[in-house]
Amino acid sequence: MGVIAMDKKQITLYYSSENSIGKQLNAYxxxxxxDHLTIDISKTNVTGTxxxxxxxxxxxxxxxxxNTEHADFKKIxxxxxxxxxxxxxxxxxxKNPVLLxxxxxxxGEHFIELTSASDFKQYMDPDSEGIDKPYK
Known part of the structure; x- marks a missing residue:
């Protein structure tokens, strides 16, 4: 059994408010x-588990x-x-949540990486292969 609650009636978003895409996705x-739960990893400690x-x-x-291509990663x-x-x-x-x-x-049981705010809109569109469809 996992430690992350999974509910098919709730959207859970893990993001960093330290980047513009994270801020946009949170707004969407x-x-x-x-129903939703947003977890800003810049403000909330996410456990190793x-x-x-x-x-x-x-x-x-x-x-x-x-993101090993991020300027901050390369700087450090x-x-x-x-x-x-x-x-x-x-x-x-x-230590560096911006590097997510x-x-x-x-x-539900579906985990999806979002690279842009339009990705979220695509998954929420009822005519698309939406977020309710498996992506594994």
């Missing part, structure tokens, strides 16, 4: 008319959640690739 979720569950739900490694860690274990990547996400590569939406 807030105005969607759907939660990060692991998010990565697993997306069928990714924890390292895949970090340089241009060379770095080899860290999961604990190291978790520390990066917790993409916002993550959960609805």
């Amino acid at each position: 979720v807030e105005s969607s008319g759907e 939660q990060w692991a569950e998010l990565a697993d739900g997306l069928d990714k490694n924890i390292s895949d959640l970090v 860690y340089g241009d060379d690739s770095i080899d860290l274990d999961d604990d190291g990547w978790l520390k990066i996400l917790n 590569k993409n916002a993550i939406v959960i609805k």
Whole structure:
């Protein structure tokens, strides 16, 4: 059993308010008319277990959640690739929430990475392959 509550009647958004896409996605979720829970990782500590569950739900490694192309990442860690274990990547996400590569939406048992605000609108469109459809 996971630690993240999953409800098919609620949208859960994990995002960073330190970037413009995160702010836009939060606004879309807030105005969607759907029950929602928004988790701004810049203000709320996400546990290692939660990060692991998010990565697993997306069928990714924890390292895949970090934007290694971000200017702040390169400033801190340089241009060379770095080899860290999961604990190291978790520390990066917790110390530098702006480095979250993409916002993550959960609805029911479906985990979706959103790279833009228009992604969210697409998933909410009842005529699309919406958020209620599996994306794993």
